Amino acid sequence: MFSFDPQFNTKKRLDFHSRSISFVDVIPPIQKNNIPIFIAPGWGETPKTFKDLMRLLFDAGFRVISVTHPRQDLKLITKSNISKLEFQKAEIILSIFDFLNIRKVNVVAHSEGAINAVIAAHLQPTIFNDMLLVGPGGLVENEGFFELASRFIGNMIQGDDIVFPLKKMKSLSDLPWIDFHSIDGDHSDIYAHSQKYVVFLQKRFTTTSNIH
Secondary structure, three states: OOOHHHHHHOOEEEEEOOEEEEEEEEOOOOOOOOOOEEEEOOOOOOHHHHHHHHHHHHHOOOOEEEEEOOOOOOOOOOOOOOOHHHHHHHHHHHHHHHHOOOOOEEEEEEOOHHHHHHHHHHHOHHHEEEEEEEOOOOOOOOOOHHHHHHHHHHHHHHOOOOOOOHHHHHHHHHOOOOOOOOOOOOOOHHHHOOHHHHHHHHHHHHHOOOOO
């Protein structure tokens, strides 16, 4: 069985509507459970963005998968439709699971990755065992591009996650199927300081590994 780096550096490819999709699939010698973790990257992010997190999860005994989505201009999401690009990303995610014969998966979705991961879960809910949305995009209501852009700029200057602040999603906390967990740090902390997340992810995905 390969160690982490050779596996991470060996990009696997999938044909998706005549487009070659690159993804990474790292499998530890001894797996903690048989449910892999899929990391859904946000806008402009790739598996390389999450390399440290993937290595830590690999070392903890988890199979970890992530994808490089085709780079295209994003289309705005309105209340009346779903972005064609996000729907395409959701289909790519499901195609990877089918290609790898994965029938159950845990998901960590960051930022915009939450949108396409949730769409994928809506399309094929039986595959998804558990899903963790980190700084999720698409859950802050009644805001436009300029409000979001100003918070991205502020986040780079100020620290804390002010891009998708938890306080703006508080209405969701009343939903019985959603758990909120607060981890100190800014919007990039999941890959800039991955160690903070690994203990939580280990506990979360080990606890839920027997859900079917």
